[in-house]
Amino acid sequence: MLEKVNLNKKIDKEVYKKEIVHLQEELSVLQQKVKEARLPVIILFEGWGAAGKGSLISKLIQNFDPRGFKVYSNAAPEEFEKRRPLLWRYWQEIPEYGKISVLDRSWYQDVSISRIEENLSREEVLQRINSIKVMERQLTDDGYLVLKFFLHISQKEQKARFDKLDEEKDTEWRVTEIDRRRNREYDKYFQAFDEMIGYTDTPNAPWHILPCHDKYAARLDLFHIVRNAIRDALIKKEKERPPVPPEIIMPKTFNLVTMPQLSDVSLEKTIEKEKYRKQLDRLQQELSDLHNRIYRKKVPVIIGYEGWDAAGKGGNIKRVAAALDPRGYEVVPIASPTKEELAHQYLWRFWKNIPKTGHITIFDRTWYGRVMVERIEGFCSEDDWHRAYREINEFEQELYDWGAVVIKFWLHIDKEEQLARFNDRQNTPEKQWKITDEDWRNREKWPQYEECVNDMLRYTSTDFAPWHIIESQDKRYGRIKALKIIIDEIKKRL
Numbered sequence: 348m349l350e351k352v353n354l355n356k357k358i359d360k361e362v363y364k365k366e367i368v369h370l371q372e373e374l375s376v377l378q379q380k381v382k383e384a385r386l387p388v389i390i391l392f393e394g395w396g397a398a399g400k401g402s403l404i405s406k407l408i409q410n411f412d413p414r415g416f417k418v419y420s421n422a423a424p425e426e427f428e429k430r431r432p433l434l435w436r437y438w439q440e441i442p443e444y445g446k447i448s449v450l451d452r453s454w455y456q457d458v459s460i461s462r463i464e465e466n467l468s469r470e471e472v473l474q475r476i477n478s479i480k481v482m483e484r485q486l487t488d489d490g491y492l493v494l495k496f497f498l499h500i501s502q503k504e505q506k507a508r509f510d511k512l513d514e515e516k517d518t519e520w521r522v523t524e525i526d527r528r529r530n531r532e533y534d535k536y537f538q539a540f541d542e543m544i545g546y547t548d549t550p551n552a553p554w555h556i557l558p559c560h561d562k563y564a565a566r567l568d569l570f571h572i573v574r575n576a577i578r579d580a581l582i583k584k585e586k587e588r589p590p591v592p593p594e595i596i597m598p599k600t601f602n603l604v605t606m607p608q609l610s611d612v613s614l615e616k617t618i619e620k621e622k623y624r625k626q627l628d629r630l631q632q633e634l635s636d637l638h639n640r641i642y643r644k645k646v647p648v649i650i651g652y653e654g655w656d657a658a659g660k661g662g663n664i665k666r667v668a669a670a671l672d673p674r675g676y677e678v679v680p681i682a683s684p685t686k687e688e689l690a691h692q693y694l695w696r697f698w699k700n701i702p703k704t705g706h707i708t709i710f711d712r713t714w715y716g717r718v719m720v721e722r723i724e725g726f727c728s729e730d731d732w733h734r735a736y737r738e739i740n741e742f743e744q745e746l747y748d749w750g751a752v753v754i755k756f757w758l759h760i761d762k763e764e765q766l767a768r769f770n771d772r773q774n775t776p777e778k779q780w781k782i783t784d785e786d787w788r789n790r791e792k793w794p795q796y797e798e799c800v801n802d803m804l805r806y807t808s809t810d811f812a813p814w815h816i817i818e819s820q821d822k823r824y825g826r827i828k829a830l831k832i833i834i835d836e837i838k839k840r841l
Contacts, residue, residue, distance in 0.1 A: 348548070349541045352499050352556050356564045363563035370570040374410040377577045378447070382415055384584050385444035387491045387691075388577065391453040393540075394498025396526045397508040398559045400451055403498070406566055407573065408449060416447035421456065430645070430703035432749040433457055433475060434482055438698040441486070443690035454479050455495075459543045463535060474748065476546050481741045487551040488734055489692045492580040494573060495552060497544060498559045502533035595733050595806060601740050604813045606804040609797055614761055614820040623823040630830040631670035637837050638671050638707070645704035646840055647751040650833065651713040654758025655796075656786045657768035659822045663758065664709055666826045667833065671707060681712035693717055693727075693735075694742055701746070713755075714739055715807075719799045723792060736806040743812040752840045753812040756829055757800065758819040762793055 381388060390407070392400045408416060419440045428436045434454060442448040458475045461467060467475075483493055500508075509526060512518040529536055548554045555572050559565045597603075618626070641648060650667070652660045664678060679700045688696040694714060702708040717735040721727045727735075743753050760768075769790070772782040789796065808814040815832050819825035 348544050348554070348556065349497075349499060349537060352558050354499065354501055354504075354558045354560050356558045357561045358563040358567055360563060363567060366567055367570065370567070370574060371410045373574050374407075374570065374577075375412075377574065377581070378411045378415055380581055381447065381577060382445045384581055385690075386577070386580055386584055387442045387444045387486075388447040388494070388580075389442065389450065389486070389491060390447065390494045390496070390573065391450040391455070392496050392498065393452060393455045393459070394496070394557075394559070395500050395505055395536075396529060397505050397512070397522075398498035398500045399562060399565060400498055402562065403496075403557075403559075403565060403569055404449055404451055407569060411447065415445075416449060417442070418449045418451065421450060421452040427703065430705075431701055432745060432751075434478060434745070435698060435701055437482075438695060441491075441691055441695055443687070444490075445690075453495075454482070455543060455547070458547075459539045460536070462539050462543075463532075473546075476543070478745055478748075480547060480549060481745070483547075483549065483552040485694070485738050485741070486692055488738075490584065491692070492576060493552040494576055495547075495554050496569065496572075497540065497554055497556045498565070499556055500559050502530060504560055505530050505533070595736055595802075597737060597740075597806060601744075602810040603806070604808040604810060606808045606814055607816070608801050609759060609804075609816075612759055612816055612818065614759065614764075614818050616818045616824050617821040618824045618827060620823070623827060626827050627666065627830070630827065630834065631666070633834055634667070634670040634830060634837075635672075637834060637841075638675060640841060641707075641752075641837060642672075642675055642705040644841065645750075646837070647702045647704050647746075647749070648707040648754070648833075648837060649702065649710070649746060649751050650707065650754045650756070651710045651715070652756050652758065653713060653715050653719075654756070654817070654819065655760050655765055656789055657765050657772070657781075658758035658760045659819045659825055660711060660758055662822055663756075663817070663819070663826050663829050664711060667709065667830065670830075675705070676707040676709065677702065678709045678711060681710060681716065693731075694738065697742070701751075704750070714742065715803055718803050718807075719796060720789075722799055723795050736803075739807055740809055740812075743807075743809065747811040750840075752836050754833055754836050755808075755812060755814050756817050756832075757804070757814055758817045758825060760820050762790075764820050765790065 380386075392404060394400060404418060408418060417440075421437075421440075424436060437450075437454045440448050440450065458472055458479065462472050487493055509522045509530060512522045544554050544556070555568075557565045557568050640646075652664060654660050668676065668678060677700075684693075684696060697710075697714045700708060700710070717727060717739070718732050722732040746753055769782055769786065772778040804814050804816075815829075817825045817828050
């Protein structure tokens with residue numbers, strides 16, 4: 348694609364001055380409409396060194412109210428960022444609905460510059476590209492506008508700009524030996540950039556290549572594209588969404604594991620108290636030893652707990668946590684989303700809590716709220732929860748491919764046992780804080796929840812992140828089973 352760009356494009360200065368005034372005014376007005384319509388916008392810039400990213404970004408944001416945008420400059424990752432999934436640091440930069448994020452370099456440096464300088468295999472590059480395309484599709488499906496710009500100049504022009512910067516003491520620091528080497532190896536980087544653009548130029552997030560030999564032409568092109576894209580996105584947002592497909596569409600790339608219906612799960616399994624105590628001590632010691640090993644080998648572990656109210660999630664988590672070094676794990680309770688969390692794509696708040704390598708995060712309730720409580724209570728649209736099965740599988744596959752052990756539990760009890768536990772909580776003063784009116788309301792919707800859980804098990808139990816049903820009618824049995832599964836899954840990965 349890059350070889351087709353006309354780098355000789357020029358705009359007369361007077362023509363530029365005449366046009367730019369109107370574009371600046373329009374962009375200023377459009378930002379307010381972006382806020383009113385709660386349209387989230389991501390504008391990212393990639394391109395050659397000295398192509399003018401800083402200058403173009405500066406000219407663009409001068410048209411925006413600073414309270415409505417934020418600029419992120421993405422250099423090489425810091426050490427703490429290297430210990431998270433590749434896209435983790437970029438998820439931190441996703442704007443709220445109605446705001447704009449401007450990225451000076453983005454996730455694309457990880458499939459272009461890094462491809463060459465980290466000597467990545469073709470397989471790894473393609474895996475990263477797929478992750479990026481999934482991320483962009485998830486964002487645009489959620490209503491984000493993603494604008495991608497590549498700033499293009501020739502090898503000769505780049506060298507001339509480097510030479511000019513080197514002439515002044517105040518600017519010579521901006522040209523490094525790495526910049527010079529990249530210029531000498533221009534053809535190699537050209538191929539990497541060109542292939543990156545070709546693989547990731549999608550209908551939902553197309554590339555816009557700006558010829559940047561002439562700064563006036565580049566600015567006008569940028570302003571026109573941003574104005575038109577925001578204007579079109581606002582019009583699209585006003586229109587009704589297309590009808591939801593009657594069936595949930597799942598890509599063939601996921602190998603689903605067959606799970607039983609909840610009604611087919613026997614809840615008669617129990618364990619004697621003395622046997623429980625002995626096994627608990629032994630399994631906790633084994634998990635403690637494994638925690639040291641995963642820390643040493645930098646293996647992250649993510650454990651998600653779902654289940655019926657009063658099924659024993661808290662007690663189960665407590666027995667797991669008792670085996671772990673407190674410096675190496677965190678329990679993340681998931682409640683109703685905050686105002687800030689509601690203002691982002693719904694996986695954003697879970698991306699924030701991904702553990703670093705060698706650490707364990709235990710989620711008390713998870714991202715599956717989208718296909719259970721949010722589905723039942725109407726907190727999201729039918730289109731939203733239909734999409735969520737695919738998005739969740741993609742999220743978990745990203746974590747698995749990064750190297751994480753992903754373990755998911757559904758703690759299962761029957762309706763009569765839940766009622767007995769509710770009454771026990773209601774009638775025991777020190778337990779009353781555990782029971783709420785919402786618990787009783789949820790109980791009345793047992794059939795709807797059972798349908799949702801069966802769908803969840805059907806569509807999201809994959810070979811890389813299978814569901815484990817924990818029979819928790821006998822809490823002690825459930826705790827032992829969960830510990831055994833955690834130990835087995837960690838051993839498998841080690």
